[in-house]
Amino acid sequence: xxxxxxxxxxxxxxxxxxxxxxxxxxxxxxxxxxxxxxxxxxxxxxxxxxxxxxxxxxxxxxxxxxxxxxxxxxxxxxxxxxxxxxxxxxxxxxxxxxxxxxxxxxxxxxxxx
Amino acid sequence: xxxxxxxxxxxxxxxxxxxxxxxxxxxxxxxxxxxxxxxxxxxxxxxxxxxxxxxxxxxxxxxxxxxxxxxxxxxxxxxxxxxxxxxxxxxxxxxxxxxxxxxxxxxxxxxx
Numbered sequence: 001x002x003x004x005x006x007x008x009x010x011x012x013x014x015x016x017x018x019x020x021x022x023x024x025x026x027x028x029x030x031x032x033x034x035x036x037x038x039x040x041x042x043x044x045x046x047x048x049x050x051x052x053x054x055x056x057x058x059x060x061x062x063x064x065x066x067x068x069x070x071x072x073x074x075x076x077x078x079x080x081x082x083x084x085x086x087x088x089x090x091x092x093x094x095x096x097x098x099x100x101x102x103x104x105x106x107x108x109x110x111x112x113x
Numbered sequence: 114x115x116x117x118x119x120x121x122x123x124x125x126x127x128x129x130x131x132x133x134x135x136x137x138x139x140x141x142x143x144x145x146x147x148x149x150x151x152x153x154x155x156x157x158x159x160x161x162x163x164x165x166x167x168x169x170x171x172x173x174x175x176x177x178x179x180x181x182x183x184x185x186x187x188x189x190x191x192x193x194x195x196x197x198x199x200x201x202x203x204x205x206x207x208x209x210x211x212x213x214x215x216x217x218x219x220x221x222x223x224x225x
Contacts, residue, residue: 032212034213036216042218042219043117043203043216043217043218043219044156044203044205044216045216046213046215046216049212049213051212051213090155090156094212098169099144099146099158099161099163099168099169099211100146100158100161100169100171101146101148101156101158101205101214102158103155103156103157104155105154105155106155
């Protein structure tokens, strides 16, 4: 069965520092990859997605992610974080022609001043 | 831009009661998905509909049913509620191609 692993449940960083949130998936077929952000008491907002083409994708709020097929990873990065980036970040995978998204366990990003 | 609308946003029910959650997709989106997110857990897929027909089914309990109407809105009906049904229920919608799902704000259900 396909699965998504977010290795870090919590990531504390200082404001203006760079951050990388890790996501690995297991699938032997083609995948679509997504990062969503969930602010407290709010829904899931799409940050960025990889469907095909360039493996480096840019999203909103200065985030980017790189699809690495050989390492089955889709890590999320931002060169300089802001207090407002404090949220839960969810990596999700859509397998082949399937309908559902399979989510990782989420990573709580905490920005310290 | 218009987003996915869910109602109600909060709902409190007693055990064994029923609940109906509603989802209004983004205009011109024809596919809706339902997910359940328990406390401290990742969202779990329940069910999806494309053009008013069930298109995929996940871990949805038999006590739950859902449908999509002619205007593409969807309703999730939950009966014989249990304490363990307390969760955040998300609806998402997608348009042509159905690659990307856009989520609503969720309905927080509390079963007492």
